[in-house]
Amino acid sequence: MKNITIKDIAKIANVSYATVSRALSGVPGVSDETRSRILKICEEIGYTPDYMARSMVTKSTKLIGLIVPDISNPFMSEMAFNIEQFAGESGYHIMLCNSVSSLEQEQNVFKLLMGRKVDGILIFPTGAQSHKLLEKYLDKIPVVFVSENLGSFHASYVTVDNFQGTSIGTEYLYSLGHRNILYFGRRASHKLRYEGYEAICKKYGLEPHFYESPYHTDSIKHGYDMAMDLFKANSSLPYTAIFASTDSNALGLLKACEEVGIRIPEDISMLGFDNIPYSGLPKIMLSTIEQPYKLMATAAVSMLIDKIDNPEFGYSHKILSPKLVVRSSCQKLD
Amino acid sequence: MKNITIKDIAKIANVSYATVSRALSGVPGVSDETRSRILKICEEIGYTPDYMARSMVTKSTKLIGLIVPDISNPFMSEMAFNIEQFAGESGYHIMLCNSVSSLEQEQNVFKLLMGRKVDGILIFPTGAQSHKLLEKYLDKIPVVFVSENLGSFHASYVTVDNFQGTSIGTEYLYSLGHRNILYFGRRASHKLRYEGYEAICKKYGLEPHFYESPYHTDSIKHGYDMAMDLFKANSSLPYTAIFASTDSNALGLLKACEEVGIRIPEDISMLGFDNIPYSGLPKIMLSTIEQPYKLMATAAVSMLIDKIDNPEFGYSHKILSPKLVVRSSCQKLD
DNA sequence: TTGAAAGCGCTACCAT
DNA sequence: ATGGTAGCGCTTTCAA
Numbered sequence: 001m002k003n004i005t006i007k008d009i010a011k012i013a014n015v016s017y018a019t020v021s022r023a024l025s026g027v028p029g030v031s032d033e034t035r036s037r038i039l040k041i042c043e044e045i046g047y048t049p050d051y052m053a054r055s056m057v058t059k060s061t062k063l064i065g066l067i068v069p070d071i072s073n074p075f076m077s078e079m080a081f082n083i084e085q086f087a088g089e090s091g092y093h094i095m096l097c098n099s100v101s102s103l104e105q106e107q108n109v110f111k112l113l114m115g116r117k118v119d120g121i122l123i124f125p126t127g128a129q130s131h132k133l134l135e136k137y138l139d140k141i142p143v144v145f146v147s148e149n150l151g152s153f154h155a156s157y158v159t160v161d162n163f164q165g166t167s168i169g170t171e172y173l174y175s176l177g178h179r180n181i182l183y184f185g186r187r188a189s190h191k192l193r194y195e196g197y198e199a200i201c202k203k204y205g206l207e208p209h210f211y212e213s214p215y216h217t218d219s220i221k222h223g224y225d226m227a228m229d230l231f232k233a234n235s236s237l238p239y240t241a242i243f244a245s246t247d248s249n250a251l252g253l254l255k256a257c258e259e260v261g262i263r264i265p266e267d268i269s270m271l272g273f274d275n276i277p278y279s280g281l282p283k284i285m286l287s288t289i290e291q292p293y294k295l296m297a298t299a300a301v302s303m304l305i306d307k308i309d310n311p312e313f314g315y316s317h318k319i320l321s322p323k324l325v326v327r328s329s330c331q332k333l334d
Numbered sequence: 335m336k337n338i339t340i341k342d343i344a345k346i347a348n349v350s351y352a353t354v355s356r357a358l359s360g361v362p363g364v365s366d367e368t369r370s371r372i373l374k375i376c377e378e379i380g381y382t383p384d385y386m387a388r389s390m391v392t393k394s395t396k397l398i399g400l401i402v403p404d405i406s407n408p409f410m411s412e413m414a415f416n417i418e419q420f421a422g423e424s425g426y427h428i429m430l431c432n433s434v435s436s437l438e439q440e441q442n443v444f445k446l447l448m449g450r451k452v453d454g455i456l457i458f459p460t461g462a463q464s465h466k467l468l469e470k471y472l473d474k475i476p477v478v479f480v481s482e483n484l485g486s487f488h489a490s491y492v493t494v495d496n497f498q499g500t501s502i503g504t505e506y507l508y509s510l511g512h513r514n515i516l517y518f519g520r521r522a523s524h525k526l527r528y529e530g531y532e533a534i535c536k537k538y539g540l541e542p543h544f545y546e547s548p549y550h551t552d553s554i555k556h557g558y559d560m561a562m563d564l565f566k567a568n569s570s571l572p573y574t575a576i577f578a579s580t581d582s583n584a585l586g587l588l589k590a591c592e593e594v595g596i597r598i599p600e601d602i603s604m605l606g607f608d609n610i611p612y613s614g615l616p617k618i619m620l621s622t623i624e625q626p627y628k629l630m631a632t633a634a635v636s637m638l639i640d641k642i643d644n645p646e647f648g649y650s651h652k653i654l655s656p657k658l659v660v661r662s663s664c665q666k667l668d
Numbered sequence: 669t670t671g672a673a674a675g676c677g678c679t680a681c682c683a684t
Numbered sequence: 685a686t687g688g689t690a691g692c693g694c695t696t697t698c699a700a
Contacts, residue, residue: 364669387695
């Protein structure tokens with residue numbers, strides 16, 4: 001089955017194939033009559049232009065590489081949906097890669113994506129070291145990180161204000177009367193989340209406590225496993241509230257609490273971070289800090305496209321505001 | 335910033351660029367000495383081959399197009415993760431497109447993907463008519479549908495046995511003593527799910543009832559809206575159990591029930607379909623029919639790659655077995 | 669074993 | 685307004 005090329009349709013239309021190219025690209029320099037005749041022929045014989053060949057000469061693939069730790073995480077998939085939609089509006093397509101929370105795999109797919117000649121890369125870094133490891137490619141291809149500001153090197157990123165997020169969360173817990181609050185999750189990759197929590201603790205003279213996650217990624221399962229370890233190590237918990245670093249962690253924690261008979265919020269209050277759709281489920285009703293998904297997605301895409309169009313423009317940062325979502329997982333103490 | 339090409343490294347190595355190509359492609363016909371010298375140079379100056387240029391001549395992009403209605407749906411994102419991983423093992427990359435449950439958009443992205451010269455397309459059809467609309471492309475590019483068998487045309491697909499799924503679900507409900515069961519969701523795109531339910535109803539002389547979804551996609555929100563409409567139209571429901579067509583629908587229904595004060599499973603039993611991770615959350619504990627995610631993903635990918643490698647081999651079907659997952663959303667009647 | 673050159677489908681430049 | 689053609693980076697004959 002031979003491929004139809006502009007040469008074929010040039011032959012049919014009795015013009016040079018340069019003219020066909022012009023007609024299809026919409027550039028001026030073709031009479032309206034010729035153009036519409038050519039377009040009609042293309043339509044009829046079902047010609048589709050070859051993006052690859054076009055890309056070879058234009059040096060632009062209209063392709064964006066998207067690297068996420070794990071697309072099955074609702075935070076990622078929600079972002080991915082919005083990213084794909086918004087990128088599509090600008091004529092970009094998405095090449096999706098999971099780094100499966102491995103720095104090595106992250107490097108691999110990054111290099112692969114470069115070989116694929118994507119115009120730019122949007123990356124949800126898997127860890128704090130991702131930035132450093134990827135630094136050497138940053139002048140070779142436009143990249144924007146979707147993550148908090150880690151390190152001080154020169155890179156574009158968009159992020160929610162994680163520090164502010166946990167600050168308002170901890171303030172909320174404090175206002176409810178909580179004085180013993182545990183931070184539950186990863187501190188390395190969400191450094192600023194921990195620091196926001198810590199800052200408010202200090203502000204009120206509370207002792208900050210944390211339970212560090214041994215995992216490189218957040219999921220219900222990991223949250224559950226962590227929680228079970230925590231319970232095993234402590235026969236009774238001295239906290240009145242737990243601030244989980246992500247909703248996924250919180251959901252796993254919730255599951256573990258249910259199993260060992262800890263009631264939420266009667267026995268202990270719980271606050272999450274992200275506001276994934278499942279946090280609003282009945283009986284779950286997790287209070288949490290919301291990330292502005294759609295805004296983050298559009299900001300990330302347009303920042304990347306800006307960088308693609310103007311590589312010389314340096315780099316930019318965009319920090320979006322989080323929002324407290326009060327449901328019913330936190331109790332007022334008296 | 336000039337691109338490094340094989341010509342550059344040919345110059346450095348003092349060989350023709352054909353030799354470089356041979357060395358890199360691993361084809362025989364280059365002395366070991368020359369090859370290792372070339373490879374070392376590539377390594378040193380950080381050369382990465384241009385997949386596009388390569389694809390132009392080999393006519394193979396090692397790219398798979400993945401079309402899903404909505405990647406933010408957990409069923410889709412779970413599948414997408416496994417698909418990406420498994421495809422990656424065979425050297426394929428994924429181009430992700432959301433059809434946003436629109437037949438028109440589905441057609442658009444399909445054509446776009448063809449223009450991108452992907453080697454094959456994996457599609458989660460958005461509706462019953464998808465197959466018919468896409469039929470005309472099926473001899474132009476390898477396609478495998480991830481969906482139940484709709485219509486009788488010639489196309490490859492992998493699916494869970496939807497009929498069997500709702501059959502065992504309905505049998506389960508019947509065995510619990512339920513005699514008035516409502517089927518809740520879309521019947522058009524999950525025709526066989528409805529029919530499995532219907533068949534078991536008939537088998538036991540029960541009257542099948544359904545509440546048809548006006549939506550083209552399943553989500554918590556749609557399930558919730560549907561449920562609210564249902565409740566508004568009926569002051570008291572004559573059913574003892576509801577079989578939701580998907581877990582997402584069930585979760586929305588659950589939310590609505592909570593709001594109007596219907597207790598699950600005390601007042602009414604509820605069964606879902608898919609077994610997304612959130613169905614196992616504490617207090618939710620939705621009993622459901624499980625789809626074998628990983629198996630479906632690997633089956634779909636290997637079926638597609640088979641078709642890519644042997645386009646002349648016709649088409650194939652693979653129907654996987656569902657499994658009942660009993661949690662606590664269904665009550666035994668006495 | 670290696671080199672020369674054609675050609676993949678297209679855009680863009682230079683002519684006309 | 686249209687045609688001719690070089691060339692994008694690569695693989696793959698065909699010769700040497």
